[in-house]
Amino acid sequence: MDVRGFNVKDAASKNQLETIGKTFLDGYAYVVEARSSAEAEERLETIDEQYRGFAYEGAGMGAVMLDSLAGSTKRLDGLLAGQGQHHIYMVYVGIGWAMARLPRFLWPDVTRTDPLLRWLILDGYGFHQAYFRTDAYVRDPARVHPFTWAGGPADYSLRAIDQGIGRALWFVGGTDPDVVTGLIRSYAEHRHADMYAGAGLAATYAGSVGEDELRRFAEQSGPHLPQLAQGAAFAAEAREKAGLTIGHTHLAARVLCGRTPAEAARICTDLMPGEDARATTGPSGEPAYETWRQQIAGRLTALPLTQKDALS
Template sequence: MSMLRALRRRILTPSVRETQLETRGFHIKDAEAKHQLETVGTSFLQGYAYAVEARSASQAVDWLETVPRAFRGFAYEGAGMGAVMLGSLTGSSRRLTGILEGEGRRHNYMIYVGIGWAMARLPKFLWPDVTATDPVLRWLILDGYGFHQAYFKTDSYVRNPAAEHPFTWKGGPDAYSARAIDQGIGRAMWFVGGTDPDVVADLIGTFPEHRHADLYAGAGLACTYAGSVDGDELRRFAKHAGDHLPSLVQGSAFACEARERAGTTTAHTHLAAQILCGGRTPAEAAQVCTDARPATCAGGETPAFETWRQQIAATISSIPPTQKGAVA
């Protein structure tokens, strides 16, 4: 059986070469940023492989917990994708459910994103039942879908901003789906642009104005969670955001919440929170997110997820607890 699991891992797991910046044709800012982004990619694939090869969900979690803390969330993201891919073969969602019910509950944001990666690879009839997922957080699945498409189909999703990509799913109103996917595309732009704030801002600038807010929200999450920028670069990126700064800081706050929830907060998280979230600590920015989270989902064309994002943006952008180091 161990040989069979190893074979399953080998067949199902994407090649590490696919995460290398040269392979993807992404911008290389410097050696440090390149190493950071490629380590993110290898950590993702490690988590994917753990979810596919493990005997059980609990063993997968045990393995995932050995990934270095700074990159553990990316491994859980990969595990979300791997669990869904495995489930598409076995006809069971037990691997995904087991990871989410175990230690993975602290990484649920990232696992939901990973589900979206799997959906981008699978035919629709093999998609998981998204109606069984958290009605507020399930929009993160489309964030993952958008990230995957922008990362692997960059010419179509990033370099051709006029291209149309119709999308329909059972998770909520189609009118909002494109916006959630744009949030994932914006997050991927941080990788496409090699963590260079000027390059990323230029990429966003090629898109129609009405898409900028969601793209900056995704990029704000990535620049806080994945990092590889200093304080001056973060301030410059905030300046590029202009009128869309509230969206940028909302994404940054989401990243703080994801890291705080999982216990993977790093020095960079503190730097980004101080500069982008009005001088707040990551814990304070995360608290804004948890306090604002809707208790119920009433339905309608504006999902509770979007209402949540708007409230976070408004709160973070209001008079902060301290102006030290913050973007004015």
């Protein structure tokens, strides 16, 4: 935190975020050092449930880095064929980390990935850029960073990256809702919704924030409360799917979604497009992933998540 120049709210939050970073690196190392995906998995599964998802995120990055040297997809495929399938959201985010570190000619073939979930790869890419290139991506919020890839249209690619930037802002802001809100508001208004979604995901998954702070964050999100709730629901689904739901997941889901983690996760899975619709685009050209996100936000709002309900 000190090296990166991030805000330090208190010793507990600093320790939490630095532990997350260390666990990510552990997951990366387990995959790179292992002789097989199964051997890496054995070590990954020993990590405490609060942090195990971050280890799988690092493992996703490590698998892609290793495969790029070997000219194969053996380690990533092996990871996703085992326990990694339960952590697919986090593994996909890790792929984006690898892309941020690799030259473009070594990028993985993203057209082989799930067309719905592949946008999480750019979430990981955006997180990496905001975390490690903070001056360019956070402290200079007006700066434009063009991006193209084989995974989908450039316009939505930038939005997916913003979702990752928003998630990183939870770390840059040291889990302080006031600081994170200020960082989001420094960007152009049309980017706020995606960033609040990312920050809501991080506030729920990474935590280190109390109930009063979560309620204040929800209040400060204003018209973007549905997107904040959608991000929180994604986090609940990621933890529920992996069997890693912890006490903080219950707190954040209740405050930000007005639901239990299981209920918030079920909204995500019930609305998830089927296999035949995962690559479709909506009337305005948006991918199925964005339609899914909007439907989740709408369902949370309709059930009856209003700003008053969330804060009462």
